[in-house]
Amino acid sequence: GASGPAAGEKSGERFSSLGFIMSAIGSAIGLGNLWKFPYITGIYGGAAFVLLFIICLIIVGMPVLLAEMAIGRAGRGNASTSFLNLSGSKRWSFFGFLGVFGSFMITSFYSVIAGWTLHYALSSFTGALYKGTDYAVQFQTFTSGYSPIAWQFLILGLSGWVIARGVSGGIEKFNKVLIPALAVVLLILMARALTLPGAGAGIEFFLKPDFSKLTGESALVALGQAFFSMSVGMGVMITYGSYVKKEQSLGKATVAVTGGNLLYALIAGLIVFPTTFSFGLEPAQGPGLVFVVLPAAFSSMPLGAAFGGLFFILLAIAAFTSILSLLEVPVAFAMDRWKWSRLKATSWTTAVCFIVGVPSALSVGGVLSNFKIGGKTVFDSLDFVTSNILLPIGGLVVTLFIAYASKRAMEEAGLKGTLLRVWVFLLRIVIPPLIVLIFLYSVGIIS
Protein backbone atom coordinates (compact mmCIF):
# COMPACT_ATOMS: atom_id res chain seq x y z
CA GLY A 1 0.00 0.00 0.00
CA ALA A 2 0.87 3.66 -0.11
CA SER A 3 2.37 3.67 3.35
CA GLY A 4 4.52 0.56 3.16
CA PRO A 5 8.25 0.92 3.60
CA ALA A 6 9.45 2.77 0.54
CA ALA A 7 11.33 0.31 -1.61
CA GLY A 8 14.78 1.63 -2.35
CA GLU A 9 15.04 3.36 1.06
CA LYS A 10 16.48 0.17 2.44
CA SER A 11 19.55 0.27 0.26
CA GLY A 12 19.81 4.02 0.81
CA GLU A 13 21.96 4.44 -2.28
CA ARG A 14 22.30 8.12 -3.19
CA PHE A 15 23.85 10.28 -5.87
CA SER A 16 25.90 13.36 -4.99
CA SER A 17 24.41 16.52 -6.56
CA LEU A 18 26.99 16.75 -9.30
CA GLY A 19 26.96 12.97 -9.73
CA PHE A 20 23.23 13.04 -10.44
CA ILE A 21 23.48 15.84 -12.98
CA MET A 22 26.36 14.14 -14.79
CA SER A 23 24.65 10.75 -14.75
CA ALA A 24 21.36 12.15 -16.03
CA ILE A 25 23.20 14.06 -18.78
CA GLY A 26 25.13 10.86 -19.51
CA SER A 27 21.86 9.02 -19.94
CA ALA A 28 20.37 11.68 -22.19
CA ILE A 29 23.39 12.07 -24.44
CA GLY A 30 23.88 9.00 -26.52
CA LEU A 31 23.52 7.52 -29.95
CA GLY A 32 20.30 9.52 -30.10
CA ASN A 33 22.26 12.78 -30.18
CA LEU A 34 25.35 11.80 -32.07
CA TRP A 35 24.12 9.20 -34.53
CA LYS A 36 20.36 9.54 -34.94
CA PHE A 37 19.90 13.29 -34.57
CA PRO A 38 22.31 14.20 -37.41
CA TYR A 39 20.87 11.65 -39.80
CA ILE A 40 17.23 12.50 -39.19
CA THR A 41 18.11 16.19 -39.44
CA GLY A 42 19.66 15.30 -42.78
CA ILE A 43 16.48 13.58 -43.93
CA TYR A 44 13.86 15.92 -42.48
CA GLY A 45 15.13 19.25 -43.66
CA GLY A 46 18.14 20.57 -41.76
CA ALA A 47 17.85 23.74 -39.68
CA ALA A 48 14.05 23.94 -39.71
CA PHE A 49 13.95 20.48 -38.19
CA VAL A 50 16.49 21.50 -35.55
CA LEU A 51 14.20 24.34 -34.55
CA LEU A 52 11.23 22.00 -34.21
CA PHE A 53 13.34 19.67 -32.12
CA ILE A 54 14.23 22.51 -29.75
CA ILE A 55 10.57 23.49 -29.38
CA CYS A 56 9.65 19.87 -28.60
CA LEU A 57 12.45 19.64 -26.04
CA ILE A 58 11.14 22.68 -24.22
CA ILE A 59 7.41 22.09 -24.24
CA VAL A 60 7.39 18.29 -23.95
CA GLY A 61 10.83 16.94 -23.05
CA MET A 62 11.51 19.24 -20.10
CA PRO A 63 8.15 18.90 -18.33
CA VAL A 64 8.14 15.10 -18.68
CA LEU A 65 11.74 14.85 -17.51
CA LEU A 66 10.87 16.80 -14.36
CA ALA A 67 7.80 14.61 -13.87
CA GLU A 68 9.90 11.43 -13.97
CA MET A 69 12.50 12.74 -11.55
CA ALA A 70 9.76 13.84 -9.14
CA ILE A 71 7.99 10.47 -9.26
CA GLY A 72 11.28 8.69 -8.58
CA ARG A 73 12.31 10.84 -5.64
CA ALA A 74 8.84 10.93 -4.08
CA GLY A 75 8.23 7.21 -4.65
CA ARG A 76 11.78 6.11 -3.74
CA GLY A 77 11.48 2.91 -5.70
CA ASN A 78 12.21 1.43 -9.08
CA ALA A 79 10.29 2.45 -12.19
CA SER A 80 7.39 0.23 -11.21
CA THR A 81 7.18 0.36 -7.40
CA SER A 82 7.56 4.15 -7.29
CA PHE A 83 4.04 4.34 -8.73
CA LEU A 84 2.80 1.79 -6.22
CA ASN A 85 4.40 3.61 -3.29
CA LEU A 86 2.73 6.85 -4.32
CA SER A 87 -0.70 5.68 -5.40
CA GLY A 88 -1.22 2.33 -3.71
CA SER A 89 -2.56 1.09 -7.02
CA LYS A 90 -1.25 -1.92 -8.90
CA ARG A 91 -2.61 -0.53 -12.14
CA TRP A 92 -0.14 2.35 -12.21
CA SER A 93 2.74 0.09 -11.26
CA PHE A 94 1.87 -2.25 -14.11
CA PHE A 95 2.35 0.62 -16.54
CA GLY A 96 5.57 1.43 -14.74
CA PHE A 97 6.66 -2.13 -15.35
CA LEU A 98 6.36 -1.56 -19.10
CA GLY A 99 9.31 0.82 -18.66
CA VAL A 100 11.34 -1.89 -16.94
CA PHE A 101 10.63 -4.21 -19.82
CA GLY A 102 11.14 -1.49 -22.41
CA SER A 103 14.50 -0.29 -21.16
CA PHE A 104 15.70 -3.87 -21.04
CA MET A 105 14.65 -4.38 -24.65
CA ILE A 106 16.19 -1.08 -25.77
CA THR A 107 19.49 -2.11 -24.20
CA SER A 108 19.44 -5.37 -26.13
CA PHE A 109 19.58 -3.64 -29.53
CA TYR A 110 21.12 -0.29 -28.56
CA SER A 111 24.19 -2.25 -27.42
CA VAL A 112 24.55 -3.61 -30.96
CA ILE A 113 25.21 -0.15 -32.39
CA ALA A 114 27.32 0.74 -29.36
CA GLY A 115 29.44 -2.31 -30.19
CA TRP A 116 29.86 -1.16 -33.81
CA THR A 117 31.27 2.14 -32.61
CA LEU A 118 33.97 0.30 -30.64
CA HIS A 119 34.94 -1.69 -33.72
CA TYR A 120 35.04 1.47 -35.82
CA ALA A 121 37.12 3.31 -33.20
CA LEU A 122 39.68 0.54 -33.16
CA SER A 123 39.87 0.11 -36.90
CA SER A 124 40.16 3.85 -37.39
CA PHE A 125 43.05 4.20 -34.93
CA THR A 126 44.86 1.25 -36.50
CA GLY A 127 44.15 2.56 -39.99
CA ALA A 128 42.54 -0.71 -41.12
CA LEU A 129 39.32 1.18 -41.85
CA TYR A 130 41.02 3.32 -44.50
CA LYS A 131 42.68 0.45 -46.38
CA GLY A 132 39.53 -0.31 -48.34
CA THR A 133 37.76 2.49 -50.14
CA ASP A 134 34.13 1.52 -50.38
CA TYR A 135 32.81 2.26 -46.91
CA ALA A 136 29.33 0.99 -47.70
CA VAL A 137 30.80 -2.39 -48.57
CA GLN A 138 32.96 -2.41 -45.45
CA PHE A 139 29.97 -1.57 -43.31
CA GLN A 140 28.03 -4.36 -44.97
CA THR A 141 30.87 -6.86 -44.52
CA PHE A 142 31.34 -5.98 -40.88
CA THR A 143 27.67 -6.01 -39.91
CA SER A 144 26.96 -9.23 -41.76
CA GLY A 145 29.61 -11.20 -39.86
CA TYR A 146 29.70 -12.47 -36.31
CA SER A 147 32.14 -10.04 -34.74
CA PRO A 148 29.43 -7.49 -33.83
CA ILE A 149 28.34 -10.02 -31.21
CA ALA A 150 31.75 -9.91 -29.54
CA TRP A 151 31.69 -6.10 -29.42
CA GLN A 152 28.18 -6.14 -28.03
CA PHE A 153 29.31 -8.60 -25.38
CA LEU A 154 32.21 -6.35 -24.46
CA ILE A 155 30.14 -3.22 -24.05
CA LEU A 156 27.44 -4.98 -22.04
CA GLY A 157 30.08 -6.64 -19.87
CA LEU A 158 31.71 -3.29 -19.13
CA SER A 159 28.33 -1.77 -18.30
CA GLY A 160 27.53 -4.63 -15.94
CA TRP A 161 30.88 -4.20 -14.25
CA VAL A 162 30.21 -0.49 -13.59
CA ILE A 163 26.64 -1.01 -12.43
CA ALA A 164 27.63 -3.80 -10.07
CA ARG A 165 29.78 -1.24 -8.23
CA GLY A 166 26.64 0.67 -7.28
CA VAL A 167 25.22 4.14 -7.71
CA SER A 168 27.92 6.29 -6.17
CA GLY A 169 30.87 3.91 -6.56
CA GLY A 170 30.02 2.97 -10.14
CA ILE A 171 27.43 4.89 -12.13
CA GLU A 172 28.19 8.38 -10.91
CA LYS A 173 31.93 7.87 -10.65
CA PHE A 174 32.21 6.91 -14.31
CA ASN A 175 29.80 9.57 -15.54
CA LYS A 176 31.68 12.29 -13.66
CA VAL A 177 34.79 11.41 -15.65
CA LEU A 178 33.31 10.38 -18.99
CA ILE A 179 30.92 13.29 -19.56
CA PRO A 180 33.58 16.03 -19.24
CA ALA A 181 35.94 13.85 -21.32
CA LEU A 182 33.23 13.69 -23.95
CA ALA A 183 33.04 17.48 -24.02
CA VAL A 184 36.77 17.74 -24.66
CA VAL A 185 36.67 15.25 -27.53
CA LEU A 186 33.60 16.96 -29.00
CA LEU A 187 35.22 20.37 -28.94
CA ILE A 188 38.39 19.10 -30.63
CA LEU A 189 36.34 17.48 -33.35
CA MET A 190 34.14 20.52 -33.77
CA ALA A 191 37.18 22.77 -34.18
CA ARG A 192 38.48 20.37 -36.84
CA ALA A 193 35.16 20.20 -38.67
CA LEU A 194 34.51 23.93 -38.66
CA THR A 195 37.90 24.73 -40.17
CA LEU A 196 37.58 22.31 -43.09
CA PRO A 197 37.44 23.97 -46.51
CA GLY A 198 33.82 24.38 -47.55
CA ALA A 199 32.49 23.78 -44.00
CA GLY A 200 30.20 26.80 -44.45
CA ALA A 201 27.68 24.93 -46.57
CA GLY A 202 27.26 22.37 -43.79
CA ILE A 203 26.84 25.04 -41.16
CA GLU A 204 24.20 26.70 -43.30
CA PHE A 205 22.33 23.44 -43.86
CA PHE A 206 22.31 22.82 -40.12
CA LEU A 207 21.56 26.33 -38.85
CA LYS A 208 19.74 28.31 -41.55
CA PRO A 209 16.11 27.22 -41.56
CA ASP A 210 14.18 26.67 -44.76
CA PHE A 211 10.64 26.24 -43.51
CA SER A 212 9.36 25.01 -46.84
CA LYS A 213 11.06 21.73 -46.04
CA LEU A 214 8.91 21.04 -43.00
CA THR A 215 6.09 18.53 -43.10
CA GLY A 216 3.70 17.14 -40.52
CA GLU A 217 5.91 14.12 -40.50
CA SER A 218 8.97 16.12 -39.52
CA ALA A 219 7.08 17.56 -36.54
CA LEU A 220 6.17 14.11 -35.26
CA VAL A 221 9.66 12.77 -35.80
CA ALA A 222 11.03 15.76 -33.87
CA LEU A 223 8.67 15.04 -31.01
CA GLY A 224 9.59 11.36 -30.89
CA GLN A 225 13.25 12.29 -30.98
CA ALA A 226 12.76 14.74 -28.09
CA PHE A 227 11.46 11.85 -25.97
CA PHE A 228 14.14 9.36 -26.93
CA SER A 229 16.89 11.89 -26.58
CA MET A 230 15.83 13.00 -23.09
CA SER A 231 15.63 9.35 -21.95
CA VAL A 232 12.03 9.76 -20.81
CA GLY A 233 9.21 7.25 -21.08
CA MET A 234 11.26 4.23 -20.00
CA GLY A 235 11.52 4.80 -16.28
CA VAL A 236 15.20 5.72 -16.49
CA MET A 237 14.75 9.11 -14.89
CA ILE A 238 12.37 7.63 -12.30
CA THR A 239 15.05 5.14 -11.31
CA TYR A 240 17.82 7.76 -11.23
CA GLY A 241 15.43 10.16 -9.46
CA SER A 242 14.94 7.65 -6.66
CA TYR A 243 18.63 8.08 -5.77
CA VAL A 244 18.52 11.88 -5.58
CA LYS A 245 18.96 13.61 -2.22
CA LYS A 246 16.00 15.56 -0.83
CA GLU A 247 17.93 18.86 -0.85
CA GLN A 248 18.76 18.83 -4.55
CA SER A 249 16.68 21.07 -6.83
CA LEU A 250 14.94 18.96 -9.46
CA GLY A 251 14.01 22.07 -11.43
CA LYS A 252 17.65 23.07 -11.81
CA ALA A 253 18.61 19.52 -12.68
CA THR A 254 15.96 19.52 -15.41
CA VAL A 255 17.34 22.71 -16.92
CA ALA A 256 20.91 21.39 -16.74
CA VAL A 257 20.04 18.07 -18.38
CA THR A 258 17.97 19.68 -21.12
CA GLY A 259 20.62 22.29 -21.82
CA GLY A 260 23.44 19.74 -21.81
CA ASN A 261 21.53 17.38 -24.03
CA LEU A 262 20.72 20.09 -26.56
CA LEU A 263 24.24 21.46 -26.54
CA TYR A 264 25.78 18.07 -27.31
CA ALA A 265 23.27 17.45 -30.08
CA LEU A 266 24.06 20.82 -31.66
CA ILE A 267 27.79 20.21 -31.42
CA ALA A 268 27.31 16.77 -32.98
CA GLY A 269 25.56 18.48 -35.89
CA LEU A 270 28.40 20.98 -36.15
CA ILE A 271 30.80 18.06 -36.53
CA VAL A 272 28.83 15.87 -38.88
CA PHE A 273 27.43 18.41 -41.39
CA PRO A 274 30.47 20.59 -42.04
CA THR A 275 32.47 17.38 -42.54
CA THR A 276 29.85 15.85 -44.83
CA PHE A 277 29.53 18.98 -46.97
CA SER A 278 33.22 19.73 -47.03
CA PHE A 279 33.82 16.40 -48.74
CA GLY A 280 30.86 16.74 -51.06
CA LEU A 281 28.97 13.88 -49.43
CA GLU A 282 25.24 13.42 -49.09
CA PRO A 283 23.61 14.45 -45.76
CA ALA A 284 20.33 12.57 -46.30
CA GLN A 285 21.99 9.16 -46.00
CA GLY A 286 19.99 7.62 -43.20
CA PRO A 287 21.46 5.39 -40.51
CA GLY A 288 24.72 4.84 -42.40
CA LEU A 289 25.60 8.53 -42.17
CA VAL A 290 28.27 8.25 -39.50
CA PHE A 291 29.52 4.77 -40.42
CA VAL A 292 29.59 5.13 -44.19
CA VAL A 293 29.86 8.81 -44.99
CA LEU A 294 32.23 10.06 -42.33
CA PRO A 295 35.03 7.49 -42.85
CA ALA A 296 35.30 8.77 -46.42
CA ALA A 297 35.86 12.23 -45.02
CA PHE A 298 38.33 11.10 -42.35
CA SER A 299 40.34 9.15 -44.90
CA SER A 300 41.16 12.26 -46.87
CA MET A 301 41.88 14.61 -43.99
CA PRO A 302 45.31 15.12 -42.39
CA LEU A 303 45.50 12.98 -39.22
CA GLY A 304 42.16 11.56 -40.30
CA ALA A 305 42.71 8.19 -38.62
CA ALA A 306 43.19 9.92 -35.26
CA PHE A 307 40.20 12.23 -35.74
CA GLY A 308 38.10 9.31 -36.92
CA GLY A 309 39.19 7.21 -33.96
CA LEU A 310 38.32 10.04 -31.58
CA PHE A 311 34.95 10.45 -33.22
CA PHE A 312 34.02 6.80 -32.79
CA ILE A 313 35.36 6.74 -29.22
CA LEU A 314 33.07 9.66 -28.60
CA LEU A 315 30.12 7.66 -29.88
CA ALA A 316 31.14 4.69 -27.76
CA ILE A 317 31.38 6.71 -24.55
CA ALA A 318 28.08 8.44 -25.17
CA ALA A 319 26.36 5.12 -25.84
CA PHE A 320 27.99 3.54 -22.82
CA THR A 321 26.70 6.11 -20.32
CA SER A 322 23.20 5.69 -21.78
CA ILE A 323 23.40 1.91 -21.45
CA LEU A 324 24.34 2.34 -17.78
CA SER A 325 21.08 4.17 -17.17
CA LEU A 326 18.99 1.77 -19.22
CA LEU A 327 20.35 -1.33 -17.48
CA GLU A 328 19.93 0.21 -14.05
CA VAL A 329 16.14 0.20 -14.55
CA PRO A 330 15.74 -3.62 -14.60
CA VAL A 331 18.58 -4.04 -12.09
CA ALA A 332 16.82 -1.77 -9.58
CA PHE A 333 13.59 -3.63 -10.25
CA ALA A 334 15.16 -7.05 -9.58
CA MET A 335 16.79 -5.75 -6.39
CA ASP A 336 13.52 -4.37 -5.03
CA ARG A 337 11.20 -7.04 -6.26
CA TRP A 338 13.15 -10.19 -5.55
CA LYS A 339 15.45 -8.78 -2.87
CA TRP A 340 18.46 -9.74 -4.93
CA SER A 341 21.88 -8.33 -4.19
CA ARG A 342 23.12 -5.69 -6.64
CA LEU A 343 25.72 -8.11 -7.94
CA LYS A 344 23.22 -10.88 -8.59
CA ALA A 345 20.69 -8.52 -10.18
CA THR A 346 23.35 -7.02 -12.43
CA SER A 347 24.83 -10.35 -13.50
CA TRP A 348 21.49 -11.81 -14.47
CA THR A 349 20.17 -8.70 -16.18
CA THR A 350 23.32 -8.21 -18.21
CA ALA A 351 23.62 -11.86 -19.20
CA VAL A 352 19.98 -12.22 -20.24
CA CYS A 353 20.12 -8.91 -22.07
CA PHE A 354 23.08 -10.14 -24.07
CA ILE A 355 21.32 -13.37 -25.03
CA VAL A 356 18.18 -11.49 -26.02
CA GLY A 357 20.35 -9.04 -27.97
CA VAL A 358 22.22 -11.54 -30.14
CA PRO A 359 19.42 -11.94 -32.70
CA SER A 360 19.38 -8.15 -33.14
CA ALA A 361 23.11 -8.16 -33.82
CA LEU A 362 22.66 -10.84 -36.47
CA SER A 363 19.70 -9.21 -38.14
CA VAL A 364 21.37 -6.12 -39.61
CA GLY A 365 22.92 -7.91 -42.56
CA GLY A 366 23.93 -11.13 -40.83
CA VAL A 367 22.36 -14.59 -40.94
CA LEU A 368 19.06 -13.33 -39.55
CA SER A 369 18.65 -10.44 -41.97
CA ASN A 370 16.03 -12.30 -43.95
CA PHE A 371 14.05 -13.31 -40.91
CA LYS A 372 11.21 -10.78 -40.78
CA ILE A 373 8.43 -10.15 -38.29
CA GLY A 374 5.67 -8.17 -39.98
CA GLY A 375 8.13 -7.11 -42.67
CA LYS A 376 10.77 -5.93 -40.18
CA THR A 377 14.02 -7.48 -39.02
CA VAL A 378 14.41 -8.37 -35.33
CA PHE A 379 16.42 -5.20 -34.80
CA ASP A 380 13.87 -2.99 -36.52
CA SER A 381 10.94 -4.65 -34.76
CA LEU A 382 12.46 -4.06 -31.34
CA ASP A 383 13.33 -0.51 -32.23
CA PHE A 384 9.82 0.04 -33.51
CA VAL A 385 7.98 -1.49 -30.56
CA THR A 386 10.07 0.27 -27.93
CA SER A 387 10.45 3.71 -29.54
CA ASN A 388 7.01 3.96 -31.10
CA ILE A 389 4.78 2.07 -28.69
CA LEU A 390 6.31 1.61 -25.24
CA LEU A 391 7.99 5.00 -25.11
CA PRO A 392 4.90 7.10 -25.85
CA ILE A 393 2.82 4.96 -23.47
CA GLY A 394 5.44 5.44 -20.77
CA GLY A 395 5.51 9.18 -21.36
CA LEU A 396 1.75 9.39 -21.21
CA VAL A 397 1.56 7.43 -17.97
CA VAL A 398 4.07 9.70 -16.26
CA THR A 399 2.28 12.81 -17.52
CA LEU A 400 -1.17 11.69 -16.41
CA PHE A 401 0.12 10.40 -13.09
CA ILE A 402 1.44 13.79 -12.06
CA ALA A 403 -1.37 15.74 -13.69
CA TYR A 404 -4.24 13.81 -12.17
CA ALA A 405 -3.19 11.11 -9.70
CA SER A 406 -0.39 12.15 -7.38
CA LYS A 407 -0.31 15.48 -5.60
CA ARG A 408 2.72 14.24 -3.68
CA ALA A 409 4.76 13.71 -6.81
CA MET A 410 3.62 17.08 -8.13
CA GLU A 411 4.84 18.80 -4.97
CA GLU A 412 8.10 16.87 -5.06
CA ALA A 413 9.12 18.79 -8.17
CA GLY A 414 9.46 21.87 -5.95
CA LEU A 415 8.00 24.38 -8.43
CA LYS A 416 6.02 27.41 -7.25
CA GLY A 417 3.86 30.18 -8.69
CA THR A 418 3.79 30.71 -12.41
CA LEU A 419 6.31 27.98 -13.16
CA LEU A 420 4.16 25.45 -11.36
CA ARG A 421 1.06 26.60 -13.20
CA VAL A 422 2.76 26.42 -16.58
CA TRP A 423 4.15 22.97 -15.85
CA VAL A 424 0.79 21.58 -14.74
CA PHE A 425 -0.96 23.21 -17.70
CA LEU A 426 1.48 21.54 -20.09
CA LEU A 427 1.07 18.16 -18.37
CA ARG A 428 -2.73 18.37 -18.28
CA ILE A 429 -3.67 20.02 -21.53
CA VAL A 430 -0.83 20.18 -24.02
CA ILE A 431 1.30 17.07 -23.69
CA PRO A 432 -1.25 14.20 -23.57
CA PRO A 433 -2.82 14.98 -26.97
CA LEU A 434 0.62 15.49 -28.50
CA ILE A 435 1.74 12.08 -27.26
CA VAL A 436 -1.42 10.43 -28.53
CA LEU A 437 -0.73 12.05 -31.88
CA ILE A 438 2.83 10.71 -32.17
CA PHE A 439 1.57 7.34 -31.07
CA LEU A 440 -1.20 7.16 -33.69
CA TYR A 441 1.15 8.45 -36.31
CA SER A 442 3.98 6.08 -35.56
CA VAL A 443 1.81 2.98 -35.47
CA GLY A 444 0.38 4.07 -38.79
CA ILE A 445 -3.20 4.86 -37.75
CA ILE A 446 -2.88 8.41 -39.04
CA SER A 447 -0.50 9.53 -41.71
Ligand code: PFF
Ligand atom coordinates in the same frame (compact mmCIF):
# COMPACT_ATOMS: atom_id res chain seq x y z
N1 PFF B 1 18.82 9.18 -24.60
C1 PFF B 1 19.64 8.18 -25.19
C2 PFF B 1 20.14 8.67 -26.52
O1 PFF B 1 19.79 9.76 -26.94
O2 PFF B 1 20.89 7.96 -27.16
C3 PFF B 1 18.95 6.86 -25.41
C4 PFF B 1 18.00 6.45 -24.36
C5 PFF B 1 18.45 6.24 -23.07
C6 PFF B 1 16.68 6.29 -24.66
C7 PFF B 1 17.56 5.89 -22.10
C8 PFF B 1 15.77 5.91 -23.71
C9 PFF B 1 16.23 5.74 -22.44
F1 PFF B 1 15.36 5.39 -21.53
